[in-house]
Amino acid sequence: KAGVTQTPRYLIKTRGQQVTLSCSPISGHRSVSWYQQTPGQGLQFLFEYFSETQRNKGNFPGRFSGRQFSNSRSEMNVSTLELGDSALYLCASSPVRVGTDTQYFGPGTRLTVL
């Protein structure tokens, strides 16, 4: 099976812009979770989508949003970018809800906000 794929791999934006990141889970996986990874804060949970519904959300402002399509592919959107949004954004898929079984991670999207 193909692994989790994320596009684009690298992105450079300026403050105030918005960005959309894409994640394609492993075939058959219904759960997609998003994480923000920064050197100072480690790995922070953004949200989880399962069967096209957001099931849980981390402690991030409303500028961070997402959605999941019927084929389980997921997108994450960040509006009004701030310098502090520079990070590696990781997507993980699982056949079941997060925390119950193994999550499979994509390589991440490196977002740089100038």
Place this chain on the structure above:
Amino acid sequence: AQSVAQPEDQVNVAEGNPLTVKCTYSVSGNPYLFWYVQYPNRGLQFLLKYITGDNLVKGSYGFEAEFNKSQTSFHLKKPSALVSDSALYFCAVRVGLMDSNYQLIWGAGTKLIIKP
């Protein structure tokens, strides 16, 4: 507050020696615990998990971890380190009381350096 801690930012071990990467947790109820590894410029890879059963869990690449309920710890171990084990290691624990609010909280990560 529910939390997971990796008290060491970095662990240095000589190749061939045993290694331990520490993880302690504070959660309500029975914990679900995970270890993941991240190699440079790559996503995280699953190593092992504890949900229930035997306290000693064996995982990928020769790693194992011991669940210790009294010490609320889940330390990662390997009897003989390889240079290729050098990477960033994350411990994670599931929190939430019901299906609707499960999520994983993560330790800050421990950089493991294996010297030849």
